[in-house]
Amino acid sequence: MTKxxxxxxxxDWEALVASVAARFLTKIIDVLEEKDEIHIVLTGGTTIGDGVLGAINASPARDTVAWSRVHFWWGDERWLPAGDPERNDEQAFDALLSHIALDPAKVHRFAASDAGLDLDAAAAAYADELASATEDERGFPVFEVMFLGVGPDGHVASLFPGKDEVLVRDRTVVAVRGAWKAPAERLSLTLPVINASERLWMALAGGDKASVLGLALAGASVDEVPVAGVLGRKRTVFFVDQEAAAEVPESLIAPGDEFHALVDQNS
Structure with a gap:
């Protein structure tokens, strides 16, 4: 299949999060008809961590999903103590996970800073957990959908521009130090893992994302604009509001009816 x-x-933002939530519910219900278990990657932030996950939770279709058959992973995590509200996993539990009938054994959190591991050991532990969840030689599961936020600087997960981690190709998880955004210490999946996902769904809202989205779609350097290097195996979709779309080439904006057909069949 052509990528x-x-x-x-x-x-606007409200329409964006509602659309992503509805599409997500439809997609995983369809995929669960074909597979016994699926793997989803979550992220934090206002648009996805709060908005999209909250809209999924509020949907009348929420409880039609066999959540106990879904594995939840995270694309990155802040190196903070367990239970800290700034952690991405806590945000996800507040918005959605604490409200659904999930299987606790299928919830794969990154280690917390008070878990007795140092940052490098925590990265290795998550890499081991990824490997133990699959027999694939790549060392990580097939992710049906990976959610990603995009920072105004173009970072995805905790892969920041100009940092060595964005160029790592020989590991699945990296320890991040000196991130440009607090907290400076983080854990993150690497770009090869991100790009091996079946579907990458990114949500961007606000005028501060317009420039970086335009650069990414124009083929900017991955080192300078990490999101420019993001490309899923089947589909890569940027869900954006009008302000974030200000610098997107017209040729890349899918017409509504055509896009619905593409999503329903392939996304």
Whole structure:
């Protein structure tokens, strides 16, 4: 299948999060009809961690999903103590996970800073957990959907521009030190793991994301704009609001009816 990227523009933030939530519920219900278990990667942030996950939780379709058959992973995590509200996993539990009938054994959190491991050992532990969840020689599961936020500087997960971690190709998980955004210490999946996902769904809202999205779609250097190097195996979709779409080439904005057909069949 030809890899491709599409941009779907929404009138505002509320419409964006509602659209992503509805598409996600439809997609995983469909995939669970074909597979016994699936793997999903979550992220934090206002748009996905709060908005999209909260909209999934509020949907009447929420309880039609066999959540106990879904593995939840995270694309990155802040090196903070367990239970800290700034951790991505805590945000996900507040918004969605604490409200659904999941299987605790299928919830794969990164280690917390008070777990008795140092940052490098925590990265190695998550890499081992990824490997233990699959028989694939790549060393990590097939992720049906990976959610990613995008920072104004173009970072995805905790892969920041100009940092060595964005160029790592020989590991699945990296320890991040000196991140440009607090907290400076983090854990992150690497770009090869991100790009091995079946579907990469990124959500961007606000005018401060317009420039970096335009650069990414124009083929900027991955080292300078990490999101430029993101490309899923089947589909890569940028869900954006009008402000974030200000610098997106018209040729990459999918018309509504056409996009719906593509998503329903392939995304």
């Amino acid at each position: 491709e990227r599409r941009v779907l523009v929404h009138p």
